[in-house]
Amino acid sequence: MSVLGLARPELLAMAPYSSARMEAGGGDIWLNANESPWNPIALGRINRYPEPQPPQLLAALGEAYGVDPSRLFVGRGSDEPIDLLTRAFCRAGQDSVLIAPPTFGMYAVAAQVQGAKVRTVPLRAEHGFAFDVDAVFAAVDANTRIVYACTPNNPTGNSTDPAVLLDLAERLRDRALLVVDEAYIEFSMRDSLAIRAGTPDNLVVLRTLSKAHGLAGVRIGTAIAAPEVIGLLRRIMAPYPLPEPSIDAAMKALSWEARQLTRARIAQVRSERERLRAALPGCAGVREVLPSDANFLAVRFDDPERRYAQLAAAGIIVRKLMKYPGLADALRISIGTTDENNAVLAALDTRREAA
Numbered sequence: 606m607s608v609l610g611l612a613r614p615e616l617l618a619m620a621p622y623s624s625a626r627m628e629a630g631g632g633d634i635w636l637n638a639n640e641s642p643w644n645p646i647a648l649g650r651i652n653r654y655p656e657p658q659p660p661q662l663l664a665a666l667g668e669a670y671g672v673d674p675s676r677l678f679v680g681r682g683s684d685e686p687i688d689l690l691t692r693a694f695c696r697a698g699q700d701s702v703l704i705a706p707p708t709f710g711m712y713a714v715a716a717q718v719q720g721a722k723v724r725t726v727p728l729r730a731e732h733g734f735a736f737d738v739d740a741v742f743a744a745v746d747a748n749t750r751i752v753y754a755c756t757p758n759n760p761t762g763n764s765t766d767p768a769v770l771l772d773l774a775e776r777l778r779d780r781a782l783l784v785v786d787e788a789y790i791e792f793s794m795r796d797s798l799a800i801r802a803g804t805p806d807n808l809v810v811l812r813t814l815s816k817a818h819g820l821a822g823v824r825i826g827t828a829i830a831a832p833e834v835i836g837l838l839r840r841i842m843a844p845y846p847l848p849e850p851s852i853d854a855a856m857k858a859l860s861w862e863a864r865q866l867t868r869a870r871i872a873q874v875r876s877e878r879e880r881l882r883a884a885l886p887g888c889a890g891v892r893e894v895l896p897s898d899a900n901f902l903a904v905r906f907d908d909p910e911r912r913y914a915q916l917a918a919a920g921i922i923v924r925k926l927m928k929y930p931g932l933a934d935a936l937r938i939s940i941g942t943t944d945e946n947n948a949v950l951a952a953l954d955t956r957r958e959a960a
């Protein structure tokens with residue numbers, strides 16, 4: 606069976622929207638898309654509709670991730686492929702997705718928007734929030750269409766051996782997609798599964814330029830998958846998902862020079878993460894710092910509301926994790942610059958507390 610046997614049959618039969626940009630061939634005088642012939646400001650070719658999936662961006666991302674461009678769908682952040690995969694594979698009112706909370710919130714939101722059920726296999730704090738492949742596999746039923754594995758996981762920070770996830774994908778073949786969200790993989794020492802996406806054909810890997818590449822404001826994320834899955838996402842995507850200025854910014858961020866800088870910044874984040882991880886246990890109210898392979902630390906406090914307020918009083922905003930299962934006493938602190946991290950340590954200094 607092809608992986609498309611898991612997709613919504615009505616989408617395979619549907620005629621996709623065909624944009625002017627897709628239908629156009631060559632030519633110098635563009636009078637096919639009701640665009641303005643004038644560019645109002647000096648910023649790229651913004652009077653023209655952008656390429657729906659720009660070949661030069663697909664080539665640059667393919668090179669960065671080590672995969673053929675035919676295996677890439679580029680969207681407005683990886684949030685968009687999460688949404689499109691849910692729409693493509695989950696029939697409303699019938700199918701379900703399987704998530705392992707505490708994890709990234711968009712998987713459940715996208716499922717709920719589509720009318721798909723959200724089923725959970727909670728990560729256990731007493732097991733270090735390890736992704737339990739056997740429990741996940743056991744929970745998959747005839748209506749499960751997508752299983753999510755986030756590695757490193759947001760918000761806990763721990764990661765999963767890619768070989769274990771590859772094995773799970775093989776066991777799930779013909780039954781469900783395994784979507785491995787690698788939004789933070791650059792900060793970990795683990796290998797990416799990007800080069801294995803599509804082999805087996807139900808394995809999908811998500812990457813983004815929002816975190817390690819520093820382009821959260823640009824909104825460029827990538828699904829790496831079997832070409833038939835990519836073809837389905839392109840059938841149902843918005844006509845012109847990627848704004849021209851975002852395409853330009855992503856191309857610049859993927860240049861050789863920019864990638865050298867990104868590499869240096871990743872090394873700096875890792876070393877700052879370990880510095881904070883070592884220093885935080887001596888700070889006011891800190892009970893435990895969870896090990897992290899990402900660019901944030903989940904930290905357990907005696908009184909998280911009070912510590913949140915204490916940090917806020919110093920102008921430092923962190924994320925409350927208290928609503929997540931197993932993290933009722935935790936805050937999530939992103940790794941900042943050395944000065945910003947020092948400000949966190951100063952705000953939680955026990956000597957200040959005594960004074």
Ligand SMILES: *Cc1c(COP(=O)(O)O)cnc(C)c1O
Pocket residue numbers: 681682683684685709755758759786788812813814815816821824825826
């Ligand atoms: C930040 C994040 C993303 C999405 O980021 P985009 O900006 O939409 O690319 C995806 N998954 C996880 C786990 C994240 O934390």
